[in-house]
Amino acid sequence: MKFRLSVNISTNFRRLFWLFLLGLVLNLALPLPASSLTEAERAYQQAEKELQRFAASRQKLRYRRHWLKVIARFKNIYRRYPESRVAPRALYRVGRLYEELYGYSGRKADLYAALKYYELLWEKYPKSSHARLALKRAIVIYERKLRSPVKALALKKKLKRLAGMRERSPTVARQAKKNPPPKRSTQAVSVAEKKTSSGEKKSASKLLAVKIGGTIKQIRYWSSKDYSRVVLDLSRKVSYSPHVLKASKEKPPRLYVDIKPARISPYLKPVIPIKDGLLKQIRFGQYRKDTVRVVLDLASLTDYRVFFLDEPARLVIDLIGKGFSEKPACPAPPKIINGEISLAQQLGLCIRRVVIDPGHGGRDPGCRNRRLKEKHIVLRVSKLLAQKLRAKLGCEVVLTRTKDVFIPLEQRTAIANMKRADLFVSIHVNSSPRRRAYGIETYYLNFASDEEAMRVAALENAASTHSLSELQDLLKGILLNTKLEESHRLAEAVQRNLVKTLRRRYRPVKDRGVRTAPFVVLIGTRMPAVLVEIGFLSNPMEEKRLRDPKYLDLVAEGIARGITAYVKKMKLSAR
Ligand SMILES: [Zn+2]
Structure with a gap:
């Protein structure tokens, strides 16, 4: 489990949150007659009171504008009384509240706002x-939310420096040694501050728990007439148990999943109608105090799979409906392509559709070397490959992306399944801390074949090796319906032909062979599926090649030949 959760308070969070805030206010208020407070301190008290009212209001918590209003109160204190002793506390509140808000909204901008005020x-x-x-707090955000260990490390160094600075700070030293009786108002505030800072520490975990207590933040889905994938975005790891309710006279089949400990983001609608396709609607409710029940109303159900993926935490539900595995009649391929009868037609094959997946895209550049980015290289190769496959096989080719856009891994798989692709090929560029490493390798889904395969999967999943070992456990259940044997053959054919084709014009070309690893993009594919690594951007020789359009064209040619060879050998459609 990724997050530490000191107290399991996901259900009672608001009460605790409220109590904590109340305690804070009382700490501040009780020992002090109001008259001894400065204007700034009074303003701070007022803001805390408002925060307390806000936290107790279920209604208000639902609306962004109320969050922003409370945040503005604390911002104003900093702006109006920057020299006061409550100014840093007010800024800290602003940061914490933005962090909390992110837990509800899922908007990265809120996280960045928190960082901005922490830095200030x-x-x-x-x-x-x-x-x-x-x-x-900023270190936690960089480490866990933004996956930016370098930034986190820099801040850790800064934290050490700050701690040193505090020890050397003359005011602190004086207070610690002599502890002179200061003026009343100063003493009052320092007592309050002391209490606040220890309270703050306690609250840090509690406030954090509000955020990470298994909130269902968002629901994404892709649905066609016989296949649907639903992804629940969560704030942390949860346990889950799926159950099927068979169709009765009155009711269509349903799948429900109990998730705990969890609660629902107030931003989510309790019923999401979908209507077209396999998935009729998604409903969810707080079934028990700590359990959310998600119900999927379906048109039919022949198979399903539920699995958890970490970093970021999400629950994936794959639903297979009636008719999915039935092979529709093969449409007649276009008779003449480039003046020739298509290979598919010559062989009487039925490869209707190939989905090609150019890795990464948008905000995810993949691996990079100076200005050269994986996402651009693989898009280029994929487009070339699509052209060649259309020409060679006369089949339809679909790309998961045709532009430089970000597409989550689980969506790429969903596209392939929804399109009912006969083959799925994901294209990537490799990278290694060892600059000397180079060569071509092709993967299919299974337990990692070796350490190196593990490293590559971590790289492509954009996740840690830790979550990868969890993924390995999960594979046992998933591999059942994966076309392992056929995927293996496809991988062999692609690898052999790619290496052979490249060796015609390039030397040396290293054949790193066919390997297996738990790639998220391959999990849940219902057709033979492979992932090709077309060279190392970290290797100077291969980097030069990857910059060369001629090399990329030859890569596409090699993969196309591999796919064609596989199709010829199978002499049947993959499904
Ligand atoms: Zn990649």
Whole structure:
């Protein structure tokens, strides 16, 4: 499990949140007669009171504008009283609230806003105890949410420096040694601050738990008439149990999944009508205090699969309806392609559709070497490959992306299944910390064949090797309906032909062979599916090749020959 959860308070979170805030306010308010407070301190108290009312209101928590209003209160305190002792505390509140808001909204912009105010805090008030708390929060965000270990490391160094600065700070030293009786108002605030900062530490885990207590943040789905994939985006790992309710006279079949410990983001509608296709509608509700029940109303159901993927946490539900595995009559391929009878027609084959998946895209560049990015290379190769396959096989070719856009891994698989592709080929470029590593390799889905395969899968899944070993466990259940044997043969054919084709014009070309690893993009594919690594961008020789359009064209040619060879050998459609 990725997140530490100190107390399981996902269900009672609001009560605790409320109690904590109340405690905070009381801490601040009780020992002090209001008259001894400065204007800034009074304003801060007011803002805390408003926050307390806000946190207690189920209604208000649902609306972004209310969040922003509370946040604005704390921002104003910082703006109006930047020299006051409550200014750093107010900034810290702003950061925390943006973080909380992200837990509900899922908007990255909220996370960045939190970081912005944390940074402002430690830059402006480096000696304040809240500066260190802010740094700690920022480190957590960079490590766990933004997956940017380099940034996190830099901040850890900064945190060390700040801690040193505090020890050397003359005011702190003086207070610690002499502890002189200060003026009343100063003492009052320092007591309050001390309490707040320990309370703040406790609250950090509680407030955090509000965010990570298994919230279902978002639902995504792709649905066709006989296949649907539903993805529930979660704030952390949960346990889940699927159940099927068979169709009765009155009711169509349903699949429900109980998820716990979890709750629903107030931003989600409880019923999502879909209507067209296999999936009629998605309903969900807080079934028990700690359990969310997601119900999928279906037109039919012959098979299903539910599995959890981490980093980011999400639950994937694959649904297969009636008619999915039935082979529709083969449409007559166009008779003449480039003046020749198509190979498919010559052989009487029925390859209707191939889905090609250019890896990465958009905000995910894949691996890179200076300005050269994997996402551009693989898109180019995929487009060339599509042309060649149309010409050679006379089949339809679909690309998961034709532009430089981001598409989540689970969506790529969904596209292939929805299109009822006969083959799925994902194209990637490799990279290794060892610059000398080079060569071509082709993968299909299975347990990792070796350490190196594990590393490549971690790279392509954009996940840690830790979550990969969890993925290995999950594979046992998934491989059942995967076309392993056929995928293996397709991988062999592609690898052999790609290497052979490249060797005609390039030397050396290293054949790294066919391997297996748990690639997320291949999980759940219902057709023979492979992932090709067309060279190492980290290797100077292959980097040069990958910059050369001639090499890319030859790569596409090699893969196309591999697919053709596989089709010829099988002499049948893949499904
Ligand atoms: Zn890649």
